[in-house]
Amino acid sequence: MTFPVVGMVGGGQLARMTHEAGIPLGIRFKLLSDSSRDSAALVAGEVVVGDHRDLDTLRAFAKGCDVITFDHEHVPTEHLRALEADGIAVRPGPDALVHAQDKALMRARLTALGVPCPRHRVVEDPADVRRFAETEAGGFPVVLKTARGGYDGKGVWVVGSAEEAERVTAPFLAGVPVLAEEKVDFVRELAANVVRSPHGQAVAYPVVESVQVDGVCDTVIAPAPGLPAATAVAAQELALTIARELEVTGHLAVELFETADGRVLVNELAMRPHNSGHWTQDGAVTSQFANHVRAVLDLPLGDPRPRAPWTVMANVLGGDFPDMYPAYLHCMARDPGLKIHMYGKDVKPGRKVGHVTTYGDDLADVRERARHAADYLRGIIDE
Amino acid sequence: MTFPVVGMVGGGQLARMTHEAGIPLGIRFKLLSDSSRDSAALVAGEVVVGDHRDLDTLRAFAKGCDVITFDHEHVPTEHLRALEADGIAVRPGPDALVHAQDKALMRARLTALGVPCPRHRVVEDPADVRRFAETEAGGFPVVLKTARGGYDGKGVWVVGSAEEAERVTAPFLAGVPVLAEEKVDFVRELAANVVRSPHGQAVAYPVVESVQVDGVCDTVIAPAPGLPAATAVAAQELALTIARELEVTGHLAVELFETADGRVLVNELAMRPHNSGHWTQDGAVTSQFANHVRAVLDLPLGDPRPRAPWTVMANVLGGDFPDMYPAYLHCMARDPGLKIHMYGKDVKPGRKVGHVTTYGDDLADVRERARHAADYLRGIIDE
Structure with missing residues (x-):
């Protein structure tokens, strides 16, 4: 078969979950990772260990890949331009990605587009x-x-x-x-996640609420509870506009502030699978990871609709106990419907080492189950 | 973390999908495969190429694995006993697995248990x-x-x-x-799939209808349409009884004949993830692959309940066209909710190279979508 090869730069959990999503798609997945111990390098079949800041390394890696995409934004823009000049398909391309790499450029461009920003x-x-x-x-x-x-x-x-x-x-x-x-006086943070392919097809996921603790994403609720339909549609349209105007290919996360008077302002952009989209693995017909792969290959996109009325994702942060396995076992026994996603990373306090997802009809119940499991795994509750 | 290592013998699509299911669980997955080109070897991180009929190879592979499990039934029973004698956890164990390896032994044992057989x-x-x-x-x-x-x-x-x-x-x-x-005069074939762990926990999936063409599984419908509740429960109880009495660990597929007078007779047993359970990847809260991994590690089992009223799985067999990619693209465009699972195998006529899954509220629609995609991918329809 002539199924293509996706090369992903960066060995973190986003690459790990992209590899997982690529397996049923039948694509080959190659990884460029800083270390053979990185989250994705532990599970991927074809791993090159090398420095993503080195152009020769990138060029050698790109050989035999049909497209290059990213787990993070840290590849120098000039290297991406050099790869494009070599004829490599880089998705998202450097002219789009620079807006996720450089916040000053992002603010200037979004303001020029009339997108509301702080x-x-x-x-x-x-x-x-x-x-x-x-x-x-x-x-x-x-x-x-x-x-x-x-x-x-x-x-x-x-x-x-x-x-x-x-x-x-x-x-x-x-x-x-x-x-x-x-400093925006927001009532909460939202995220509008969309996926766009080179031929211009785009899909929008339901707008979610993203609860941050100490600047780190803690809990995501899909869809954002109580969000007026008009605000949700406006946020999706805004994300689709940004994707189109910046010519993003792949997954675009638009992090938003919702203000007391019902406006949304753009906080940050990420052009890769994003923590605010992890809920889609268990909660949507097509996950952000599968749609990112489909988009960078210019395949038709999958249905982004939710599978349950409510889905909640809670990040599992490292706590004081280096060994989470006993807690993991307890959480599985307590809640057979809990979806656990571990990243294979060593536990360090505050480090994202996994996430849990729950779904169902009753938001309070769904939220409590996710919260309990994340807190138990971290070790901040013991019942 | 002390997350365990699962060693799987056999590099086919069942191992490929078990690896996929193991990624979110955070376990390490080691594969013993006949060839580096086997379906699972293409995507797994830790692959040993070697002969599963050679005891020294098995012993070397088992070192550093917390448990050994199987993609197929072809490991000689005496080798499994030797591994057990070495202190290796073999799940399912040889005393159980022999009943999936040897049909004469299986018939004798089931008959002794009072399980209805032809x-x-x-x-x-x-x-x-x-x-x-x-x-x-x-x-x-x-x-x-x-x-x-x-x-x-x-x-x-x-x-x-x-x-x-x-x-x-x-x-x-x-x-x-x-x-x-x-030759049983059956009205259709069913499968009752259960998962059992060493500490004796067991879960039962809904009983499915399995449509065979030329002796090969073609379509699976979950749950089996029109199956009386009493028959479904009886089939589940029968599968749970077999799992308990034979001390099966992991996934057990019990293939059944349903007779015109409403009885069920056991056709075959498989002690591994099974084609009749592929629908669970997209159609159940916990897939057969995830539950197999949980069971062989003696972790609490996941919820086996369906997520949609109807789920249909259709196998994709190789046809006359070696390159399925154009058809794959067409199927994605036609049906954004279609779940495609390709195995990375070369196309040969009649060979299982993937499967598709659909789900929804309307059986006729769900079935037509799966059937269309499988037939289109095989190349026997061109619209």
């Missing part, structure tokens, strides 16, 4: 931060973000005063562009 | 076949089966007369025990 400005020094706060953001607190390289709350500071901004000097000293943004 | 007798030569037909089976036709080694219609002959039995001489000449059975 007020923002690239700042050079603490004096700039004070000016931005006083003249544009309606005062402190404001949010400072390194334009490149941050994730899961890293590279992000909330500063409550000009003095505090003075103390956050590391990003300025590092010479990386820093983005200042108003 | 009338049967081990025969030595064509004269024995004639005696069995005339004195026990109510006349010809009768079914001849090699006691060991048959599958998918291979090693099975239906003989309509004593003269025809004379012509089926190969198994007698080969010196393998041959089992003669009455």
Whole structure:
């Protein structure tokens, strides 16, 4: 058969779950991983260990792949352009992906498209931060973000005063562009996830609520409870617009703030399978991982509709106990319908080492089951 | 983490799908495969290529595995006993598995347990076949089966007369025990699939209808349409009894004949994930593959209940076109809810190279969608 080969750069859990989703599709999956101990490298059949920042490594890896896609945003944009110049299909392409790599570029482009964003400005020094706060953001607190390289709350500071901004000097000293943004007074965070293929087909998943704790995604509820239909459709349309205008191929996660007056503002973009879409593995007809593979291969996309009235995903973070196996066994015994997804990673406090998913008709019950299992696995409850 | 290692012997599609199911469970999966090109070897992370009939190979493979389980029944029983004597956990164990390996032993044991079976007798030569037909089976036709080694219609002959039995001489000449059975006048075939763990927990999947074409499973409908509840429960109880009495660990498929007068008779046993359970990947809360892994590790079992009123699985057999990719693309475009499972195998006419699954509320629609996709992929329809 001439089934194609998907090459994925990055060996984290997103690649692990993409490999899992690719198995029934019959595609070959090749992985470029930093280490043979990475989450995806433990389970994939064809693993190249190498540095994704090295162009020669990328070029050698790309040979024999029909398309290159990503577990993370850390491949240098210029290397992606070099691969494209070699004739390699890179999806999402560098001109799209740069908007997930560089928050300053993202804000400029989305604003030009008329997409609602928090007020923002690239700042050079603490004096700039004070000016931005006083003249544009309606005062402190404001949010400072390194334009490149941050994730899961890293590279992000909330500063409550000009003095505090003075103390956050590391990003300025590092010479990386820093983005200042108003601190949006949101009622909750949402995510609108869509998948788009090169020939322009796109599908939109139900808009979800994403509950963050300490800047890390903690729980996702699908669909977002109580979200007015008009807001949900507007959020989906906004995500589809961004995917189309930026020519994204593959999965696009648009993280959103929902404000008290019913508006949505774009927080972040991710152009890969995303934590806010993990619920789709058990909760949707076609998972984000399967649709990402289908999209980067320009195959027809699968049905994104939910399979149950409510699906809840809760991240399993590492706790104080390095061995989760006894807790895992307990959770399986307590709830035979629980869907556990472990990443094969060593447990470190606060590290994402897995997630659990539950679904059903009663949101309170579905939520309690997911919450209980995640907390029990982490070791913060013992019943 | 101390997550365990499951070693699976045999590199076919059952191992491929078991690996897929093991990824979210966080277990390590090691494969002993005849070839690096086998279906499961293409996607598994830890593959040993070697001969499952060689005890030294098995012993070396078993080192570092917490449990050994199987994609097929072809490992010699004496090797399994040797592994057990070495202290290896073999699940299902040889004393159970021998009943799936040897049809004569299986018939004797089930009959002793009072499990309804077709009338049967081990025969030595064509004269024995004639005696069995005339004195026990109510006349010809009768079914001849090699006691060991048959599958998918291979090693099975239906003989309509004593003269025809004379012509089926190969198994007698080969010196393998041959089992003669009455040809049951069944209305359809069913399968009762259960999973049992070493500590004795067991779950039963809904009883399904299995439609065979030329001795090969073609379509499975879950649950079996129109099956009286009492018959379904009786079939499940029968499968649970067999699992308990034979001390099966892992998945047990009990293939059944349903007779016009509402009885069920056991046709075959398989102690591994089975074609009649593939529907569970998309149609049940916990798939047969995930529950097989959980069972052989003695983990609590997952919920076997269906997720939709109807689920239909249709096998994709190889046709005249070696390249299925264009047809695959067409099927995805036609039906975004279609679940395709390809095995990565080269297409040969009649070979099982994948399956498709559909589910929904309307059986006629669900069945038509699965049938259409399987036929289109095989190339026997072009619209």
